[in-house]
Amino acid sequence: MQLTILGCYAATPRTITNPTAQLLEINNRMFLIDCGEGTQVQLRKNKIKFSKINQVFISHLHGDHFFGLIGLISTFSLLGRTTDLHVYGPKGIKEIILLQLKLSNSWTNYGLFFHELDSEESVTIFEDEKVLVTTIPLQHRVYTNGFLFQEKAGTRKLNMDAVLNYEIESCYYQKIKNGKDITLEDGRIIPNSELTFDPIPPKSYAFCSDTVYHEPVIPIIENVDVLYHESTFLESEESLAQKTLHSTAKEAARIALKANVKQLILGHYSTRYESITLFKEEAETIFPEVLLAEDGISFEF
Amino acid sequence: MQLTILGCYAATPRTITNPTAQLLEINNRMFLIDCGEGTQVQLRKNKIKFSKINQVFISHLHGDHFFGLIGLISTFSLLGRTTDLHVYGPKGIKEIILLQLKLSNSWTNYGLFFHELDSEESVTIFEDEKVLVTTIPLQHRVYTNGFLFQEKAGTRKLNMDAVLNYEIESCYYQKIKNGKDITLEDGRIIPNSELTFDPIPPKSYAFCSDTVYHEPVIPIIENVDVLYHESTFLESEESLAQKTLHSTAKEAARIALKANVKQLILGHYSTRYESITLFKEEAETIFPEVLLAEDGISFEF
Known part of the structure; x- marks a missing residue:
């Protein structure tokens, strides 16, 4: 698995930081997770062949997680895409996209399929011979899912x-x-x-953003190889995290510890902080294996 | 008047080029004209105080002219804006924005007013003691208006x-x-x-994008100081310009000549061309005063 962080900051795109978007590559499948404004430019900057993306997973309908989707869908058309594209996201995402395509009189020349989510339980939303994707219900100000990507066990x-x-x-x-x-x-x-x-052990990746500290995710993500968990705030803003239904770095680490994951990646940093190093320091007081997401970097696992 | 080009390329945002957006400053009023994806980042890069923008004019509902609007509106909220914002654009723009605000449960904390346009005639859409803005009906694949900004004559x-x-x-x-x-x-x-x-002569600026070569604009923009006219293509792609209802550099120059404008700015270049210098060369065979728009540059007039 290779995970490329296209954007890992909260709220608004800025000159040097980008809102949430990640590209996960598993067995030659490319999954786009969230799609903030500017994601298509981030894909270009990171020299990712976007035509290979066939599935897009949108966690929730806050702008910093989906405002770039309509632009990506339109660009796929302009680039002559013919392969089907599948979008998984909260109820409403289809109406948002189709309204804009209708008013711009710009229907896609490829199949565009929406899989709208509204379950409060963890459900399987994608499966092929190599990969299984299930939702991780999160708790935020609007209906939100994280996503668990599991490689299937290979043959011996x-x-x-x-x-x-x-x-x-x-x-x-x-x-x-x-x-x-x-x-x-x-x-x-x-x-x-x-x-x-024995076959190579299958890997797993859990994406949890945005959410308040929420223990019900633990049994779903137990023992995953890598957990990305939002940490919008440091401990000094703990009450703000509570109020806005976000997490602190320490809370993310507590989830990682209780779920017995191998590695924790932090991200979705509030743009109020000048440096992100304190996120790692605070989280490491609770859980040892902490990595910091940064726009444009890749993790292999 | 000062005109800052935030983006002047057609179709998709790329690593180093941006879709259409311009900031026109007249007598301390800041008017945003079109708002392609990434416009808010371009405003930051050009160190423009966005809180001073109170009017946004959207020419038409193709993505490269409005996909950045919802992000800008949301960012204004996050930055604590309280001043009213007025959006002028084709019928449908209100539904697009309000649907996204509703589904993200993120209403603005400032007054957001939509002025939807559907007239096929040139009409006045904004007026205060210093400035008059009228539409310039254009001919494109969807309902499109250019905008004429006229300073009012000052007192003696x-x-x-x-x-x-x-x-x-x-x-x-x-x-x-x-x-x-x-x-x-x-x-x-x-x-x-x-x-x-005598008072300082009032200035005028006409924005015409996107449009096929369309002579009915001539009486509306006659004698303006500066005309921005789209030139998506060079002469070698003239038939493509016809087919897609865009203009070539020479056609833009022909409009400038017939309308007796003082200066012509070209832009909305197709991203197929490696260099834009030929646009100026071709236009200058017809009209002498040609400037090339480039992302991030400003014109004073």
């Missing part, structure tokens, strides 16, 4: 030395990869563990 | 030497500035021309 890896040694024909390889034992012509049963190695 | 300037020489009391000054002759106590009539100088 063939131990070619063993397979050749037993002279097993290649038509059985898929069966072996799927975990079956093999009966040889002489009647001997070779257990699968002798013929295969 | 007092010739203080003459006024003091005749010992005229200050309570008569306004009358004199308004062009009246003065009768002295001894019965002598002093003609106004002896007491005043």
Whole structure:
């Protein structure tokens, strides 16, 4: 998995900071998560082939998370896109986009599909042979979901030395990869563990923004490899975080600790702070593995 | 008048070019003309105090002319604006903005007024003691208006030497500035021309984008000081200009010539061209006073 942070600041786009947008690449699939104003320019700056994005996930309908979507959809048309695009987001997103396409008399020349979300429970919203995406209901001032991206477990890896040694024909390889034992012509049963190695462990990524400190997310994101959790404020603004239904860096770290995640990425910083280093310092008093999101950087995991 | 080009390229925002937006300052009034995606960041980059913008004029509902408006309106709220904001634009602009404010549960804390346009004739849409704004109906793929900004003629300037020489009391000054002759106590009539100088000639600016070559604009913009006319294409793409209802640089120059304007500014360049210098060269074969818009530059006139 590779995660590119296109924007990780709260509220308004500014000269050097961008509102929320992330690109997650898993097994050659490119998922766009949130799409603040200017996301299409951030995609260009980061030299991302946008034509490969087929799924866009919008957490909630605050402007800093979706005002760039209509521009991206229009640009896809201008660039001659023909592949379907799927948009997952709160009820209302379809009306917003279609109204603008209608009034500009600019229908897309590709299939544009909306999957509107309104469940208060965690639900599966995307699945193919490699990846599963489920919602993480969050608590914010409007209806909001985070998203959990899980790679599916791969098949077992063939131990070619063993397979050749037993002279097993290649038509059985898929069966072996799927975990079956093999009966040889002489009647001997070779257990699968002798013929295969464990698959590469599947990775998982949880995106949680925007939300107040909200323990119900913990069972959903338990043991994920990487958690992005919003930390709009430092501890000194804890009461403001409560009031605006955002989190502090320490609260994000507390969720990471209780959910036993491997790494925590912080972001969605309020633009009131001149430096973001204190976010890491405060979070590390609670949870050790903290990374700071910054516009334009990528994480591999 | 000072005109700052915030963006002057057609279609999509890119790493180094921006879609249409201009800031026109007349007598301390700041008018925003069009508002493509990223306009608020361009305002910041150009160090413009956005709180002073009270009127926004939207030419038409193609994305490269209005996708930045909802972000600007939201940012005004976040910055604590309390002054009324007036938006002039095609029918539908109000529904687009209000739908997004409703779904994000983010009503503005200032007065937001929409003046929807649907006339096919040139009409006055804004007037105060210093400035008059009228529409310039254009011909494009959707309903489109250009805008003509006219400074009102100022009062005459007092010739203080003459006024003091005749010992005229200050309570008569306004009358004199308004062009009246003065009768002295001894019965002598002093003609106004002896007491005043001509006022500074009022300036005018016409914004025409987007449009095909369209002669009906000529009587509306006749004799303006500065005409901004779109020139999406060079002559080599003339048939494409026809088809998409855009203009070439030469067509813009032909309008400038026939309307007897003083200066022509070209812009709304297609992003297909690596350099814009040919636009000026082609236009100058028809009309001599050609300037090229570029993102971030200002013209004083």
